[in-house]
Structure formats: structure tokens, C-alpha cells
Amino acid sequence: MATVEQVRVRVEEIIRATLKLGSDVELNPNSDLVKEIGLDSIEAFESVALLHDMLGVRIPEDLDPKAMGTISNLSAYIVSKYDAEKVDAFLAIDVAARLASMHEGGELA
Amino acid sequence: MKLLAAQIERYIPHRVPFIFVESAEVLGPHDISGICSWKADNPIFAGHFPDFPVVPGVLIVEAAAQLTGVLIAYNAEQRGISSNGSDSADMVGMLIGIKRASFHRPVFPGNRLMFKVSLGSALGGMVSASAEGYSESDDKTVKCELSVAVANRSNLIGVPDPVGSLANEKIA
Numbered sequence: 687m688a689t690v691e692q693v694r695v696r697v698e699e700i701i702r703a704t705l706k707l708g709s710d711v712e713l714n715p716n717s718d719l720v721k722e723i724g725l726d727s728i729e730a731f732e733s734v735a736l737l738h739d740m741l742g743v744r745i746p747e748d749l750d751p752k753a754m755g756t757i758s759n760l761s762a763y764i765v766s767k768y769d770a771e772k773v774d775a776f777l778a779i780d781v782a783a784r785l786a787s788m789h790e791g792g793e794l795a
Numbered sequence: 796m797k798l799l800a801a802q803i804e805r806y807i808p809h810r811v812p813f814i815f816v817e818s819a820e821v822l823g824p825h826d827i828s829g830i831c832s833w834k835a836d837n838p839i840f841a842g843h844f845p846d847f848p849v850v851p852g853v854l855i856v857e858a859a860a861q862l863t864g865v866l867i868a869y870n871a872e873q874r875g876i877s878s879n880g881s882d883s884a885d886m887v888g889m890l891i892g893i894k895r896a897s898f899h900r901p902v903f904p905g906n907r908l909m910f911k912v913s914l915g916s917a918l919g920g921m922v923s924a925s926a927e928g929y930s931e932s933d934d935k936t937v938k939c940e941l942s943v944a945v946a947n948r949s950n951l952i953g954v955p956d957p958v959g960s961l962a963n964e965k966i967a
Contacts, residue, residue: 727919727921728892728921728942728944731918731919731921731942732942734916734918735915735916735918735923735942738916739915739916744915744916744917745916745917745918751919788894788895
């Protein structure tokens with residue numbers, strides 16, 4: 687069973703990739719992604735959409751965007767919303783390789 | 796549901812010379828197909844290029860975005876949000892992202908592209924979409940991934956984060 691902490695590490699990796707932040711930049715998991723970390727609405731949407739792409743699902747229509755404001759909240763949401771098989775597959779993804787293939791013009795998913 | 800030109804103009808505000816969707820067919824809440832074309836008398840071809848008119852790649856992506864907009868507006872109408880209502884009259888779909896695009900062969904004036912667009916995730920008035928376009932002889936012509944936002948046109952100017960401020964609901 688994956689833990690919220692394991693998922694948090696992966697979510698942070700994806701947020702860093704979206705913002706092109708180096709590992710030397712501190713990302714507080716409890717900081718508000720928009721107000722404190724500095725994502726604008728489009729970057730926040732792209733990050734949440736990318737998380738769901740990697741889970742292999744669309745963003746649920748009933749998702750409350752206000753509940754997605756921090757890395758911790760996103761991680762807790764993933765663990766509580768999706769079954770162990772999906773979460774384990776999410777944790778197994780090589781984020782850097784996946785993003786590289788997306789940017790290099792591979793086949794559309 | 797098949798949509799012809801007059802019906803398409805009910806769903807998106809684009810007009811000649813900047814509407815490229817000829818007809819469309821809604822295949823479901825996440826999928827739409829459509830035929831897009833560029834007439835030879837479109838003024839863009841005077842410059843792109845003189846003596847060798849080719850449809851600019853950006854306009855091919857624009858056509859995919861227009862088709863995406865048709866489906867978003869159609870879905871809104873199906874949910875009872877009128878495309879002619881006073882609230883929605885001020886709304887406009889904006890292309891907010893092109894994640895990836897590849898153009899596999901040139902498109903010339905008069906050519907028709909057969910597009911298939913699938914909506915991905917949606918949140919806070921923003922929607923991602925994947926599009927594939929094929930020539931009339933079924934050759935792969937374009938693939939792209941894009942994002943569209945529905946925003947309030949009257950307040951788009953002079954706001955630091957206009958999409959986030961004015962989309963149907965904030966993302967955070």
C-alpha cells in the first residue's frame with residue numbers, strides 16, 4: 687500500500703518539472719501552489735491535468751479545485767481517491783522520461 | 796449530432812476569414828470530428844507565401860482549437876447553459892496552451908483536413924485536448940495537444956491572471 691509520503695515525493699517531482707525548478711529550490715508541501723509557490727492558473731491546471739494523465743484518468747468532474755491548493759492536499763487526494771493498483775502504477779512512472787517523450791513528439795497518448 | 800456551418804457559428808464567435816471549421820460531428824461528450832479547410836482567397840495566402848500558398852501550421856492548430864471550442868459550447872448547451880444567454884454572450888474560448896504539435900505534410904488552399912479531437916481533463920474553465928488531422932487521402936497530416944479556457948471577454952484586458960480570474964471557477 688503506497689503512503690501519502692511516497693505519493694508526495696512523486697507529486698513534488700511533477701510540480702518541479704512543470705515549473706522547471708531545480709532540486710536546490712525548496713518546495714514546502716504545505717505552501718499554497720498559487721499564492722505562495724507562484725503557479726498561475728494555467729500552470730496549476732497543467733500540473734493537475736498532468737498528474738491525472740499519469741494516473742491514466744481524466745480530472746473528475748466533481749473535483750473541488752480549492753481542495754487541490756497544496757502538494758500535501760494533492761497527495762492525500764490521490765491516495766484517497768484512487769485504488770492501490772493505479773497509485774502503484776503512478777509511483778512506478780519515470781517522470782523525467784515520460785515528460786521527455788511528451789516534449790520530443792512521441793505518439794499521442 | 797452533425798453540425799453544418801450555420802450551426803457551428805452558433806457555437807464559436809469566429810467568422811470569415813478566420814473560421815476554418817466547415818462541418819462537424821459530435822461523437823460524444825469528449826469527442827468530435829470535423830472537416831476544416833482554407834479557401835484560396837483567404838488574405839493570409841498573399842504573404843504565406845507569395846507564389847506558393849501554404850496553410851501556416853499555426854492556423855492548422857487554430858482549426859483544432861476551433862473544433863475544440865465547438866464541442867465545449869455544444870456540451871455547455873446540452874447541460875442547459877445557453878450559448879445565446881446573456882451570461883454566456885460575454886464568454887469566449889481562448890487558446891491557452893500548445894503542448895505539442897507536429898505537422899507531417901503541407902496543407903494547401905482548398906485542401907480539406909479531417910480532424911478528430913478528444914477532450915482530456917477539465918478544471919476551472921480550462922480544458923486539455925488532443926487532435927489528429929488527416930488529409931482527404933487519409934494521410935496523417937497533423938497531431939497536436941492543446942488547452943483552451945473559457946473566459947469572460949469583457950475583463951480579459953489588464954488583469955494579471957485573466958484566465959484564472961475570469962474562468963468559470965478558479966482553479967485554486
